[in-house]
Amino acid sequence: MPETKPSLDPVELSAYFAFTEVSSLIRHAVEQQLMQAGQLSYVQFQILARLGDSPRGSQRMTDLADGVVYSRSGLTHQAGLLEKAGLVTRAPSVDDERSVTLTITHAGRSVLADVFPGHIEVLKTLFFAPLSHQDVGALAESLTAVRDHLRATPPRSAAPRRRKTDR
Template sequence: MSSRPAPLDPVQLGAYFALMEVAGLLRHAVEQQLRDDGDLSYVQFQLLARLALDSPTGSARMTDLADTVVYSRSALTYQAGLLEKAGLVSRAPSPDDERSTTVTVTDAGRAVIERVMPGHVEVLQQQLFAPLSPDDVVALGDLLSPVRDHMRAAPPRSAAPRRRR
């Protein structure tokens, strides 16, 4: 016999629904702003921002990016291809591993990030941070960080075996 997990209590269920609703509403507002200001999808923004703002070299391996943005390898390859066609990134074989591809943000990609960031920050300030005190923001980070770390403790999606259809 398989044992079923205990059902969620009303507090857990309420917290879950609140988190999902906040995430959905925030994602919608962010995606609208990114489309309006930069003609970018959220995933494209994540890729450009990770390269332009998080990477000292402006480059990263595609597999590492897929793990970071929690996106499948094939879908990320497609999005990177669209960004490459738009001149916002370039792709090349990785100098460290010829089986890997490195993606690098271009000057045009950096310019798009610079253009969309003020509106992006404004949406985050208005939608997420406005109703919270500075202490609440710290508490939110303190609550979500261990959940994120727990969820990321599993092997990254890019390391998971591919499912056959």
């Protein structure tokens, strides 16, 4: 019996290519705006925005890595750069002595306030402008379903660390 290779129908293929191209184009525009307005990389902005949005202005670094879909070591490096710039502080977690908590500073909130107007303008102009409010709602619903499906599997940063002897 011949094996059938997995394939995408034309609509699926079109949706996938449109999504990847839009994602790349928007990210490039956002990265340029963040660098010009606040000397922030995309990941640094994500970190600051998540901290700024959290009730205490703090999160465990592992949770941040999961949220921004970034490696633990990469997040540690970015946190170090943000800390050096005075935008965050790092401290042992009060809930788990093995964890480190990152907290946004007043300077970090100030940088967010500086970059947000331009960030919002880029999104409104490049992403939302060609869509109706109804289209945006449908897109949000569709992407939320995909995100929730992807998040049902724990992110790589939540997986147990492999020891050198395990390799």
